[in-house]
Amino acid sequence: MTNWENTMYRLISTLAAGCFALALPAAAQEAVLHDFDGSFDDATFAVESAIVGQGLVVDYVSHTGEMLNRTGEDVGSDVKIFDAADIFLFCSAVVSRSVMEADPMNVIHCPYNIFVLERDGKVQVGHRTYPEGPMQEVQALLDGIVKEAVGD
Structure with missing residues (x-):
């Protein structure tokens, strides 16, 4: 094989491997779930109180359940998810400063x-899991807030 053919072979192999990797489904993130003994409204109040109790500010509340229920018929579904x-x-x-000083790309996990x-x-009350390393600091924060909210 000539030098040019060898280079082309390596290039095509690398591109094929990259395309294959992109075609693989992404691994689903896990969720940490806790049962809540009470109503949905009580749970949302407990979560907001636990967040604020940590000295944090809730930037936004997404009413995802309402949106899904409202738009189901519009997208051709009669399934009630939540x-x-x-x-x-x-x-x-x-x-955030701590985890982003460790790795600025941890910005992808914020908020x-x-x-x-x-x-x-x-x-139920929960949060997603985070990768090993610095993001475990975020996971510990979320675990503490959720446990406070559910009364653990």
């Missing part, structure tokens, strides 16, 4: 969120 679902988005200047959902009368 009785209710809200997502609280917020950030921590202290924790952080905690969700409250109700399905078939069961209310």
